[in-house]
């Protein structure tokens with residue numbers, strides 16, 4: 001396949017960015033989107049131009065490190081991560097724009113690389129169960145009903161990629177946040193800190209500059225792990241509950 | 248140690264003094280860990296704040312260690328090269344984690360897990376370490392459940408488990424196909440909690456490029472801030488490397504793209520011995536290579552072997568037929584045929600070699616790469632008949648979806664294709680029972696050390712080892728070391744610091760100055776081909792000697808002709824990769840030398856010169872029942888020096904493995 005790529009280049013956090021056009025040829029449909037960018041980078045290097053910076057690591061759709069806006073869609077046209085998007089999803093002659101995640105809370109570092117540490121700080125605010133090492137009771141002493149365990153698992157599948165934020169017109173991180181609230185909130189182990197957790201995490205989320213949720217639903221559609229929008233309902237319920245408990 | 252230039256063996260290496268683990272207490276294997284914990288010195292809680300530890304790596308081993316040492320009150324600095332500690336390569340593990348809980352009452356016990364692991368490792372691991380691993384395994388599950396790790400559960404609300412390659416009991420705990428992710432998120436959350444509490448300082452997007460060794464002790468690291476390019480000095484009372492494995496020396500592997508050997512290799516060059524570098528594990532169930540531009544290989548969890556059946560056509564002529572058109576009687580279920588008692592669940596090395604053999608015979612399936620088909624079928628047809636599609640999807644759904652995503656084929660309709668790929672490295676820095684390397688104060692945990700898996704790792708035991716090291720072992724053993732601290736304050740003007748920093752600066756500058764014709768990746772791919780061809784699943788003396796020559800020539804060209812564009816003071820991904828490939832180019836040679844000297848077949852290492860009459864691997868316990876611990880031969884082209892640690896088996900009897 002031959003394609004025209006329009007790629008966001010930005011030399012540094014404070015530099016002005018611009019879209020640069022690169023034609024690429026001989027792209028095989030079996031390549032992943034990132035392998036296609038690898039090929040382009042090899043060619044750029046050969047020509048003496050600096051290769052395009054983008055993040056990736058596992059290339060298996062699980063680490064959450066990759067993430068690009070591809071023709072206006074977070075991770076591109078399929079519901080998957082950028083590394084698992086294959087060129088068979090495109091057609092010969094397509095023009096494809098490639099941009100970094102756009103959100104105030106995710107500043108651009110270089111080209112297509114953004115800073116997502118705001119997500120880590122939200123977890124720091126309370127996205128954990130306080131269990132010191134060595135003090136844990138025997139695992140079978142706390143049974144978890146299967147439906148709750150399954151729902152917890154479903155929410156725990158979030159890979160922290162940030163596509164939900166990039167897809168949301170408000171740049172809200174509520175899907176990410178709701179996923180963590182649901183993961184821990186469905187488990188008996190998560191109950192003691194449930195109220196405090198939700199209040200602290202929501203405060204941190206707002207403090208980081210993510211927008212509020214207005215139920216548009218783009219987040220859930222873009223999420224490669226198909227985290228459903230109802231985790232945001234759970235988040236809101238938990239928040240109301242915590243506030244009614246006077247937290 | 249003094250460098251011997253005379254008496255070089257093969258002209259390639261010299262033999263030095265034997266080495267020993269002096270930390271495991273004597274006595275029955277089952278008592279050693281308790282004894283060691285009791286004997287290890289204590290540190291008063293008020294003094295812990297004054298003691299500092301650097302932990303490089305935030306995977307299961309490093310993340311768990313940082314969280315635990317932070318909780319205990321030490322001052323911890325934690326490093327990773329990704330943007331968040333949650334992205335460490337441990338996240339990719341699919342299948343599960345072993346623990347001797349005997350929840351199924353199927354005869355499991357600490358001793359059986361220990362026994363299986365020693366046997367699975369082909370009697371090339373250390374008994375004391377492996378016993379301890381089995382002993383703490385049950386605590387790991389308790390700890391993770393308490394943190395909220397959502398393991399698979401049965402309807403009664405209790406934990407479920409399954410069986411995994413190489414064992415006949417169900418002791419593997421899992422979270423669908425995302426066990427590594429869920430365990431890592433547990434450790435990551437515990438770590439973030441400590442970051443919030445101020446006991447751990449996190450340095451993400453930092454690349455560790457050098458160890459600082461002062462007065463014979465590890466006292467810090469030099470790291471590059473990958474965003475600003477700044478070269479930073481970090482000092483502490485002890486240093487832990489938990490930086491994962493070096494399978495990416497093969498370029499194509501199931502490892503994450505950034506997995507590298509730099510941290511351990513730099514430590515090796517500073518005096519840490521490298522244990523069994525040639526022990527690579529090849530995983531039997533990966534998606535076969537599809538084309539030239541492939542950047543990595545994807546693993547399909549071997550849990551698929553529980554219900555999937557492996558076969559190739561009996562006749563080479565049938566290989567390009569639609570597999571659904573090949574009748575039962577024309578299929579060769581070769582694992583079930585050759586190994587009737589284990590069938591499709593034989594250990595990884597056996598399954599991998601058997602797949603390679605049938606493909607070498609010309610009975611491989613799938614597209615030709617070059618003029619060769621490298622693939623065998625992993626067929627779920629029987630399982631779908633037996634179990635309903637829903638049940639299969641519940642158990643393996645995300646793996647099957649992943650396969651379809653990558654290959655464009657639907658595994659519910661057409662049998663999947665798999666082929667072996669490099670997956671795990673059992674070798675790593677040599678450590679004693681305390682997980683301390685041959686440099687005092689430098690500890691090594693998880694895949695980065697060599698200790699627990701011998702020549703072959705059983706499935707679901709790397710996650711177990713990472714968490715055992717991080718949550719339970721290191722916090723006890725490093726305490727004993729730290730009790731002697733705090734060590735004398737080290738100044739940034741100390742010679743050891745200045746020298747380490749200068750060598751990093753010089754190296755980066757040199758990589759940028761060469762400005763040759765070839766990209767970093769092209770060197771990496773070529774190195775990978777050499778390693779796979781000559782130091783892969785099957786090795787021979789002739790091939791290894793050739794491999795060494797090729798690597799030397801390639802390394803020489805690299806330093807003359809690599810092209811790294813851009814500057815050192817910004818985010819520069821080619822520069823990051825160039826440094827890693829430079830280290831792989833040195834490691835590759837040592838791997839070949841290690842493989843060359845070990846004239847026996849064991850574990851994931853098949854030596855063509857050492858096989859039984861029916862082509863099975865033949866070990867030589869009389870000559871090779873030792874750990875090969877390699878000392879760096881010096882910067883001026885000195886040959887590496889081999890130190891042997893004899894392996895003594897008291898609790899289990901060494902036997903030739905047989906899965907027939």
Ligand SMILES: Cc1cc2nc3c(=O)[nH]c(=O)nc-3n(C[C@H](O)[C@H](O)[C@H](O)COP(=O)(O)OP(=O)(O)OC[C@H]3O[C@@H](n4cnc5c(N)ncnc54)[C@H](O)[C@@H]3O)c2cc1C
Nearest residue numbers: 304305306307308328337342343455491693694707709710
């Ligand atoms: C696809 C796949 C599936 C697997 N499935 C299983 C399974 O089902 N069960 C099982 O038991 N095992 C499995 N394994 C093996 C297991 O995942 C790994 O062995 C284990 O997770 C390694 O953990 P670790 O903590 O030692 O290192 P890693 O998780 O690899 O972490 C390494 C850390 O070191 C950091 N690092 C590395 N170099 C540097 C540097 N120079 N500077 C700064 N930081 C650095 C990285 O940022 C990272 O944080 C699997 C492996 C793969 C590849």
Ligand code: SF4
Nearest residue numbers: 158159161162164223
């Ligand atoms: S909720 Fe989905 S889109 Fe958002 S960070 Fe998690 S996995 Fe990514």
Ligand code: FES
Nearest residue numbers: 057059064066083
């Ligand atoms: S690179 Fe890990 S999810 Fe894409």
